[in-house]
Amino acid sequence: MLPPARLTPAPLPPGATIGIVGGGQLGRMSAMAAARLGYRAHILTEEADGPAAQVAAGITRGGYEDEAALRAFAAGVDVITFEFENVSAAGLDLLAGLRPVHPSPAILGISQDRIAEKSFLNRHGIATAPWAPVEDRASLDAAIARLGLPAILKTTRLGYDGRGQARVATPEEAHAALARLAPKPLVLEGLVDFACEISVVVARGADGRIASFDPVENRHAHGILDLTFAPARIPEDTAAQATALGRQVAEALDLVGLLAVEMFVDRNGTLRVNEIAPRPHNSGHWTIDACPASQFEMHIRAVAGLPLPIATRHSDAVMKNLIGPADMALWPEILASPGLIPHHYGKAEARPGRKMGHVTRLFPRGSLPGDFGIAGALGCLAPAEGCDRQDERP
Numbered sequence: 271m272l273p274p275a276r277l278t279p280a281p282l283p284p285g286a287t288i289g290i291v292g293g294g295q296l297g298r299m300s301a302m303a304a305a306r307l308g309y310r311a312h313i314l315t316e317e318a319d320g321p322a323a324q325v326a327a328g329i330t331r332g333g334y335e336d337e338a339a340l341r342a343f344a345a346g347v348d349v350i351t352f353e354f355e356n357v358s359a360a361g362l363d364l365l366a367g368l369r370p371v372h373p374s375p376a377i378l379g380i381s382q383d384r385i386a387e388k389s390f391l392n393r394h395g396i397a398t399a400p401w402a403p404v405e406d407r408a409s410l411d412a413a414i415a416r417l418g419l420p421a422i423l424k425t426t427r428l429g430y431d432g433r434g435q436a437r438v439a440t441p442e443e444a445h446a447a448l449a450r451l452a453p454k455p456l457v458l459e460g461l462v463d464f465a466c467e468i469s470v471v472v473a474r475g476a477d478g479r480i481a482s483f484d485p486v487e488n489r490h491a492h493g494i495l496d497l498t499f500a501p502a503r504i505p506e507d508t509a510a511q512a513t514a515l516g517r518q519v520a521e522a523l524d525l526v527g528l529l530a531v532e533m534f535v536d537r538n539g540t541l542r543v544n545e546i547a548p549r550p551h552n553s554g555h556w557t558i559d560a561c562p563a564s565q566f567e568m569h570i571r572a573v574a575g576l577p578l579p580i581a582t583r584h585s586d587a588v589m590k591n592l593i594g595p596a597d598m599a600l601w602p603e604i605l606a607s608p609g610l611i612p613h614h615y616g617k618a619e620a621r622p623g624r625k626m627g628h629v630t631r632l633f634p635r636g637s638l639p640g641d642f643g644i645a646g647a648l649g650c651l652a653p654a655e656g657c658d659r660q661d662e663r664p
């Protein structure tokens with residue numbers, strides 16, 4: 271059943287300008303999707319020649335907290351969205367006073383802060399890892415007493431790709447991690463013994479209609495996403511629950527835009543939400559090659575007030591991230607490998623741990639092979655060593 275119709279603004283006409291806050295690869299791929307729909311993308315970025323700026327119709331160069339830059343940026347665009355979430359509340363309010371902003375500043379406020387995020391989810395009856403706020407030694411000890419060990423101590427804000435967090439197995443390790451991460455506000459999370467990690471990418475239009483991509487399975491190496499398998503190799507009812515959870519989060523947030531929900535699946539098939547990201551997500555890159563409308567197109571459509579097509583995949587897919595110099599050394603070989611679909615983000619320097627691009631391999635729908643077949647299919651791109659939980663399938 272469709273949700274009740276709401277008064278929605280007219281769709282942005284072709285030729286309009288979509289402002290994107292942030293100049294990285296997510297902005298680049300969003301700008302490319304915007305261009306395909308006849309829009310101009312205008313990027314707010316500190317980097318004149320970054321991944322998004324290279325493909326955009328225009329940029330405003332400046333910091334995300336620079337009031338003059340924020341005003342100049344807003345003046346040049348019709349609507350504002352993000353590929354970078356960490357703009358201050360003051361910056362978001364300033365932008366929202368000047369142009370429509372999607373997703374709303376309130377949603378960004380929730381996703382920026384792990385405690386606000388988990389509180390929001392739990393308030394809506396959505397399970398997360400058990401957690402407790404940590405400010406000092408006493409609250410850390412209290413959190414350990416309640417959650418037990420091992421656990422993960424995380425900064426509540428500005429963490430990404432596993433940065434700003436520490437796994438701790440003993441009170442001594444926890445105290446050392448506190449000394450390292452303090453005085454930032456922290457949260458202790460109980461370690462979830464998951465069978466696999468999955469994510470759901472959901473778009474929601476201004477009219478409340480939702481399009482959601484199939485849940486995918488994610489494998490991390492060294493704290494960074496390494497591989498995404500689409501669809502996730504989980505039982506159908508678990509996949510249906512994950513999709514329902516993604517929709518529930520989008521609705522509870524009254525989202526206009528696109529959102530990724532990262533989840534843990536435990537051995538009983540129970541789902542817990544790890545974190546949410548109200549923007550295109552690395553685990554959705556496969557949709558560029560395997561779906562008629564990618565996550566980036568869905569994002570732009572939702573923000574521009576266009577209808578959202580069904581998010582069906584025409585193929586199964588495996589996406590492998592290309593990280594740092596080691597993976598980029600394989601670029602010539604990747605280009606020469608039939609069946610590998612290469613994506614380069616235009617970053618000049620391949621520093622260790624830096625996301626430089628990704629590669630997608632498509633499989634006929636319904637024929638995603640098991641791990642061994644994947645390794646063969648990826649050829650030179652066999653999964654990274656240290657890939658977590660390689661052998662532990664649900």
Ligand SMILES: Nc1ncnc2c1ncn2[C@@H]1O[C@H](COP(=O)(O)OP(=O)(O)O)[C@@H](O)[C@H]1O
Nearest residue numbers: 399422429430431432433459460461462490545
């Ligand atoms: N509570 C937890 N239990 C088990 N593993 C976790 C937990 N929190 C994080 N992880 C692992 O660390 C990865 C990164 O943590 P996440 O909270 O998603 O931070 P980031 O913002 O860096 O993506 C997760 O994808 C997961 O593999």
Ligand SMILES: [Mg+2]
Nearest residue numbers: 431532544545
């Ligand atoms: Mg994460």
